[in-house]
Every structure is written in C-alpha cells, then in structure tokens.
Amino acid sequence: MLRIDGLHAGYGDVPVLWGVDLAVERGTIACLVGSNGAGKTTLLRAVSGLLRATRGHIVFDGADLTAALPEQVLGAGIAHVPEGRRLFAAMSVRDNLLMGAYLRRDGAAAVAADLERMYALFPILRERQRQDAGTLSGGEQQMCAIARGLMSAPRLLVIDELSLGLAPAVVDQLCDALRRLNEDGLTLLVVEQDVTTALELAHYAFVMDTGRVSRHGVAAALRDDPAIREAYLGVL
Amino acid sequence: MLTLQILANGLVLGGLYACIAAGFSLVWGVLNVINILHGSIIVLGGYLAFFGYTQLGIHPFFSLLVAAPLFFAFGYFLQSALINRMIAAPVLLTLSLTFGLDLMVQNGMLLAFTADFRKIILDPPLGVLALGPVVIPIDRLLAMALALGLTGLLYLVLSGSRIGRAIVAVRMDREASALMGVNVRRIYAVTFGLGALMAGVAGTLLAMIYPISPLAGTTYLGKAFVICVLGGLGSVPGAMVGGLALGVVESFGGLWLGPEHATTLSFLLLIAVLLVRPTGLLGRKGYE
Amino acid sequence: MSPLLELRGVTRQFGGLRALAAVDFSIAQGEVVGLIGPNGAGKTTLVNVITGVHPATAGTVRFAGEDVTRQQPWQAARRGIARTFQIVQPFPDMTVLENVAAAGVFAGSAPYGVRAEAAAMEHLGFVGLAERARQRAGSLTLAMRKRLELAKGLAMQPKLLLLDEVNAGLNPAEIEQALALIRAIAARGVTILIIEHLMKVVLNLCSRIVVLHHGELIASGDPQGIVRDPRVVQAYLGRRYAAH
Amino acid sequence: MKRTFIVALVVLAVLLAVPLTMQAYGLRIGTTMLMYGVLAMSWNFIGGMAGYPSFASAAFFGLGAYAGAVAQKYGVPHYAAWALAGLVAALFAAALGFALLRLRGHYFAIASLVVAEALREIVNSATALTGGGMGLNLPLPQASSVEAQARFFYYAMLGVAALTFAASFLVRHSRLGFGLRCIQQNESAADMLGVNTTLYKVIAFVLSGAFVGVAGAIYASWVHYIEPPDVFDVLYSVKPIVMVLLGGAGTLFGPLLGAGVFLGLEELVWRNYLSVHTGVLGLLIVLLVVFLPKGMLALRKA
DSSP: OEEEEEEEEEETTEEEEEEEEEEEOTTOEEEEEEOTTSSHHHHHHHHTTSSOOSEEEEEETTEEOTTOOHHHHHHHTEEEEOTTOOOOTTSBHHHHHHHHTTTOOSOHHHHHHHHHHHHHHSHHHHHTTTSBGGGSOHHHHHHHHHHHHHTTOOSEEEEESTTTTOOHHHHHHHHHHHHHHHHTTOEEEEEOSOHHHHHHHOSEEEEEETTEEEEEEEHHHHHTOHHHHHHHSOOO | OHHHHHHHHHHHHHHHHHHHHHHHHHHHHHHOOOOTTHHHHHHHHHHHHHHHHHHHOOOHHHHHHHHHHHHHHHHHHHHHHTGGGGTTSOHHHHHHHHHHHHHHHHHHHHHHHOSOOBOOOOSSOOOEEEETTEEEEHHHHHHHHHHHHHHHHHHHHHHHSHHHHHHHHHHHOHHHHHHTTOOHHHHHHHHHHHHHHHHHHHHHHHTTTSOBOTTTHHHHHHHHHHHHHHHOTTOHHHHHHHHHHHHHHHHHHHHHHOGGGHHHHHHHHHHHHHHHOTTOSSOOOOOO | OOOSEEEEEEEEEETTEEEEEEEEEEEOTTOEEEEEOOTTSSHHHHHHHHTTSSOOSEEEEEETTEEOTTOOHHHHHHHTEEEEOSSOOOOTTSBHHHHHHHHHHHTSSOOTTHHHHHHHHHHHHHHTOGGGTTSBGGGSOHHHHHHHHHHHHHHTOOSEEEEESTTTTOOHHHHHHHHHHHHHHHHTTOEEEEEOSOHHHHHHHOSEEEEEETTEEEEEEOHHHHHHOHHHIIIIIOHHHHHO | OHHHHHHHHHHHHHHHHGGGGOOHHHHHHHHHHHHHHHHHHHHIIIIIISOOOOOOHHHHHHHHHHHHHHHHHTTOOHHHHHHHHHHHHHHHHHHHHHHHTTSOHHHHHHHHHHHHHHHHHHHHHOHHHHOGGGOEEOOOOOOSSHHHHHHHHHHHHHHHHHHHHHHHHHHHTSHHHHHHHHHHHOHHHHHHTTOOHHHHHHHHHHHHHHHHHHHHHHHHHHHSEEOHHHHTOTHHHHHHHHHHHHHOTTOSSHHHHHHHHHHHHHHHHHHHOGGGHHHHHHHHHHHHHHHOTTOHHHHHHO
C-alpha cells in the first residue's frame, strides 16, 4: 500500500536519511523501531510532506507522493499523528477533532457521524469534549490526537511515538483500540521506542539505524532474534 | 458626574481602539509579522469614507460595505504576492519590509491627498444622546457600536467557522495545522486580508470623529501596539479588553495630566507592562 | 572529604507539575555516575537545576563547597560545570574551531586570541575533529556534532561534566567510539554525570547509578545491584520486561 | 587585520583631505555622510553584532541633541557639551538596556521604538528646559566664514566617526566581540558557555547609544535650531538599519559602505524627485529586504 524506495532527506545541510526502503502492506499494522535520532521521525515527516525528500520515492496506492504537500498527502489518505501529540492546546477537544476533518467535503452529517465513532472508540473524549485539549492527561491527549487523525477518514494512519511518557495501562488501552481499528480495515504504521510494546502490537517490523532500515521482518520473529534482544532490549 | 462623562468618552474611544487593534493583533499573533502598514490602511479607510461622502454622498456607515471587501482583497494580495516570501525571515527583515511598504503608501497618500487634515462633517448632524448628566454624540456612539460589533463578528468567525478554526490552529501550531491539511500560506493571506479589512473599516468610522491626514496612521499604529501588549497577541477578546482599557486610561490621563500627555501615558504603560509581563497582561504564550 | 556536587531536597515545580520532588544525592570528586530513568522522569530538569537554567523551587545545590542554588548558567560554566545537550546546540555560522575556542575563552581560562585557538585545536584533535576545524559548525553530521559538544565541554576545563544523552541517535559503532572518548575524559580525572537511555552504556562506564522516576530518586547504588532492584526493573524497564 | 588597518588609514586620509577641495554644499553632504556612518556603525554594535533589532537610535540621537543644546544654553562650551551629550546617551542606554534587553524579537523592537516616541513627548512637554514644541536655538560657533564653519563641523563629525570606527574595530577583535557573536548565533547556548549575556548586551547597547548621542549634539550645533519632531524622527532609527542591511550586518566596513551608498541614493532622489523621496526610500527598503537580505558584501562572497 505504502512503498518507500531509497529515500534521502535531511535538515538544511545535515542529512538524516540515507536511502530508506520500506513497504507497508494493506490491512496490517507495521511498526518502526530504532534508537533516538535514528531518523524515524524524519522519515514520517518526509512521508507526510512536512519535509522534502532530496532523493528516492514515496508511492501510496500507486500515486507518487514524493513531492506532495501535506494537504495532498492527507487528501490521498494518509493521516499523521505527530510526535508529542501536538494538539491545539487552547482549543476544545471537539474543535481539535473538527480540525482533523478540515479537508473533508462529504458533508456535516458524515463528519458528525465520525465524531460519534470517535466518542465510541474513546468514551473519555465525549466527557471532555468541551474542555481545552491542553487540560487533558497524557493518555487522553494521545487518544485525542489519534482520534483527530482518524477524523480525516484515512486509509493509512501513521503514529509517531505512541507510548511516549504514558503509563503502561494506558498504552495497553491504546494498543487495544488500534487493534480494533485494524480489524475494521485500517492500515497502521506506528513508530515506537519501546521495542517490546511495538513487537507485541505489530504484524511486521522495521528496525532503523542511522538513517537506514537495517533489519525488517515478521514481528514475532524479530522478538526472538538475539541481536535485537541485545541491541534494543538491553543486556539483561 | 464628570467622572461618568469621562468614563463614557473613554469607552467610546476604546471601542474604536478595539477595532483598530483586533486586526493588527491577529496578524501579529498568527503570522509573527508586525504590520507597520496597519496605521496607513486605517487612514486609507478614512479617505475612502471621506471622498465617498463628500464626492458621492455615500454615508460613512454604508461605505463600510465597500471598504470591507476592498481592503480584504488588498491585504490578501499583498500577503500572497510579497510578504509570504519573507515570512520565515528574522524579525528585523519582516519589520523593515512592512515599514518600507508603509513609506510608499504614505508618500502615495501625500501626493494624492496632500497633507491637509480632513474630517467628515455629517450634514445634518445626528445630534447627541443625553443619559442623565452624560452626553454622547450619536455619531460617536454608533461608530463605537459598529466597531465593537465588527470586532465581535471577527471573534465569531474565528471561533465558529471552518476557516476561522484553521486560523486559530495555525496560530497555535503551524506544523500540526499543516498535518490537518490546512494550506498555511493561504491562511496567512486570509489572515492578513482580515487584518487589512479591520483596519480599513476602523478608518471609515474614525474619519467621522477625528481629522485624518496621510501621516496620522503612525498614532493609530502606536495605539495598536499598546493594546496588543495589554491584551495579548492574536486574541480578539484581548484586543477588546485592551482597547477599552486604553481608551479609559487615556481619557482619565488627559483629565488629570492634561491632554498633551495622553500619548506619553500610554507609551509608559506599554513599557511598564512589557517589563512585568512580556507576553501581555492577558496573553498566553504563542508558538514563537 | 566533602562531595563535589551535593543536592539536598531539590524540588522543581512547573506550574502544577512537579518535575523533581525532594531529590537528595551527591557526587564525589573523580566519580563517574549514571543517571537513568524513563522518559519524563525529570533527568533533564535535574541537569537544568544543577546548571542554573531552571533554579530549584526548594532545596539547595552545593558545588565544591559553595552554595550555587541561585546561580546563572554562565556562572555555572565559569565555576567548572560543563554540560552537553541532548539536542546539540552549536553556533551554526561559526567554524568548528571557533565554537570550541568560545568555550575555552568564556568558561575556561584561555585568553582571547591565537592561544585560545591552539588550545581548541588540541581538544578537536582529542575528539577526532581536527580536519573539520575550519568548517561551519552547522554543516556537521549528528555524530560529529556530538563530538563537537564533547570538545566544547572539555575546553570549558570542567570539574564536573554533565553528559545529557550524548549517545542518542548514534549507531553501535559510533557509540563504541563515544564510550572510548568518555573513558579517556574520565581518565583525566574529570568527574562525570551521564544521563542515558541505553543501559549498556551506563553499565559499561559507571561506578554508580542513580534512578529517577516521576521526579523522585528511587534507587542509588552499584550497577549490579541496580539492575536487580525490583523497583527499578518495574519503573524503568517496564513490567513486560520484568516478566521475561 | 593588517589590511583592515591600511584600508582604514587610506579612508581616513581621503576624508581628511576632502574638505580642502570642497564648497559648502560638498561639505554638507560630507558631514551628513559621516553622521550616517556614525549612526550605522553604532547600530551595528547591537543590531549586527548582538543581533537585537533595536529601533532606539532616534532616541539616542534626539537625547544627545537636546542634552548638548541644553548644556550650551547654560553656558557650557560646545566641545564639553558634546562630550556630555555622549555621556548622557550612554547612561540612558545602560539603564534602558538592563530593562529592555530581557525582551526578545518583536517585543524588543517595539519597546525600543516606543522609547523614542516617549522621549519626544516628554521633551515636547518639558517646555521650561527644552522650549517644547517651539524648539531650541543654539549659539553659532565663532568662525570667519560660512566655509570655515562648514569645515569645522565636517571635522567634528569626522572625529566622532573615527572614534566609532576605532571602537568597532576594537570590539570586533576582542573577547567582547566574540561573545556578542555567540549571543547573535544562539543566546542560551552562549549563556551555558559562560558568556555573561546581560552584561555583554548592555555594553553593546551603550556603545550603540554613546556615539549617536555625540553625533546628535554636533548635529544640533551644526543646524543651530532643533525641535522634537526633527531630532526624534523615527527615520533616524530606520535609516541606520537600512544602511547596515545594505552594507552587511556584523561586518566592519559594511555599515560605512552602506552609509555612503545610502546617502548617494538619498541625495539623488532628493534632488530629482523631491515629492516622492520617502516613497522611493520605502521601495528601496522593500527591494533590499526581498532581494538582498544579507547586504552588498554578501554579493562578493557569492
């Protein structure tokens, strides 16, 4: 569904990505793991059009998105939940969700129906809908950010740093929600620092190392790979 | 009783100030650009109303309807053609850019309209409204009501409409807005257009109350600064509160210290506020 | 002997958020201490308190016998507390050499001019950046910037060096190089506090480890004891890991 | 460094020799150019080296002009009055700097802009001391002819310009200048490296005020009549910025070059198209900002 070939990108004169190859199959959950600064966030920014790739290709459902603007990427069906949630803090939860539907042209009724779906998915958001997003707890903010991404009715949802700073119980809850969304047909690409969580959630995993994908494979297989265990799960 | 009259004068003045500052504050808050041109756009609005009334007999309250789309288009064009190119440049450059534009517009106005002061004198006059001991000229009262009404309308647009939400979102987090599919550059242009619209409309109202001349814009620009700092960046309610507060402070200051000190007073107020609360009295931190 | 750095009851509040809660700990001259903890545990805040960026809301910080709780960052630098940044901050339009010379001139004791540059050149040689000396600092890769940070830290002639995630974003080979560098710095007698994510690094370098969790110091001791401490395993490595 | 010295000496020699061949008009242009040079080089301390967008030049200029004029009104001889004006401007800059330099970006720019406006209002209303809106007359220096008088002011302005240049040179090749460059690049990183940023910025601000104050006082004696809207004109804040942007911010000769080019353009426009001269100035600024934001010296590097 999403195919990335030999992607190079960077900030100013500092290159960060050195030829990334990666493919996400329709209907799966893929995860991307790697140490701090390996280039995971940079890759996602290049995919969503916030950063222009210097070389390589990004193809989604047959359409070349390499040089696309963020609104074109979103229009093509890829929504990006950014690192650190990046909610509109002084806007209500409901308005945040409506911002997610900014590009939609299928009418107020369809948007309202999706709003209901989000409240059903994360009931706490319904209770908090009039509150400013900045007043939510970390876990609620992540729910709001995911729901905001979903409001654009994407076919691929990209999440950067799903569990960052969240309590394990909340992470479990979020993972359950993501599995349900996946069962309903949504494809997911999740960036995650916590390798254990990532490999439990995903079907397929990519490991990034200094700007390249160094290994990839079925998540269950990677979990038992001694090299991965040593490098990312610690030495215990 | 004098106190009440001064308070009323201050509030009338403050309503107009709010209208002046709302657009300026919006542009500053959303684009992180100080629009030095804002004062001259106010004056241009004033000339539009003046010539509309003296040449064509259009009442200033109606020339609003022409001024609004005209100035919006002017601002939208200026932003998309020129200022968007410099939007990420350092403060000094964006400031110099709008300053240079302002010099050009001022010079143009001097050539076209000469340096004479002009004021719309309504014929017949609308008379005054007496509320007990307090006397308010009706044209001023209407101008204030219109100014506050327009400022309120701007607030409704920002909080209730799709494009308004996008403007607010861009102010809070430009990049996250882009991820929502917002075309940030277009939002910048719309915002600048709205800023120009508010300035132009404020100018048409002001021309009934104060004499205008090509160089009068600087004074209004100064007021907009002060109000922005008082009320916080990019916040319409802040501009409203800040505008009314400045109006009242200036009229009481004029009473106690003499009218020639009113401007100094507002500048000293500005410096004091900047030193105590660098993000404004009601301000919250923007994304800068 | 009194410790080089001593924190007593250090609390830091950001609005309603308590980033550090009554933290007590000290570092002796010549020690290499590791500071670990999950994301958001308050590690960087602790460094900011020590260097005067965010003064403590309560409690005291003593350095070399002096109360430095209220110091400004530049004073910390001149007293001999050097730090590197998680997000590296060079002066982008100055040369690599000038970046290091600045550290020597303002925090160290180098007089401005040719001698400062000579000293800076030595530090650049030590971290392996000598051939990049005349390049714009903004044009370095991330791994080089991290080494530049170390060179700047050394040029400050520190008594205490705070390394905030110097290995973040490096690949295994680069991490090995960085470890060797840090060992060489420690061998010069510089006291070091390492803030780290990677257990491997801390276990390799440190004689003692302290663990922060939700702004509280939950454990302190030798590396072997720390990795067996059940509270640490639960807080830092996660219950999933503990189950393995 | 040696080349800088030689270039500076040649420029100085030319500037010293120039008046011998000139009539009053040429001397007027020369004096104005030197004054612009002082303004531009002074702004460069705070705006170019430290990177703070100051709009306070008009405040220092006006303050210096009035300090010099008032001192002379009370019988202080003109040299002493000029020096006093520099001191007043420097002290004012120091006090102001401690207060304002905590602000950054637009807030600093506006606060510094407003200071000039506030000073103008204050001078306007302190009628007993300053004559208020009526302005203030200054005594004419004793000189044999119009020419001699013009030459006197030319050399006076040249003296200040040379001092300003010397100060720029010293700062640029010192710890202070190095620290200011660090601040300009990244203030908080400079702080962490041990740069006492507050002190350095205040020193830069004082330097950017002192010489402008002296220039203002000389200007006042030169034109022998001043009024608030003239000497506190916001254009005195803006022109030096344009000159420095034109020549290249943070460099040694850039501001001087910018001042020369700017004055040339200004004279050209002023003489031929008087009625549109501010508009053309505006257009110049817009073109400069859009097409040459790093100044003319950047053209050479490219």
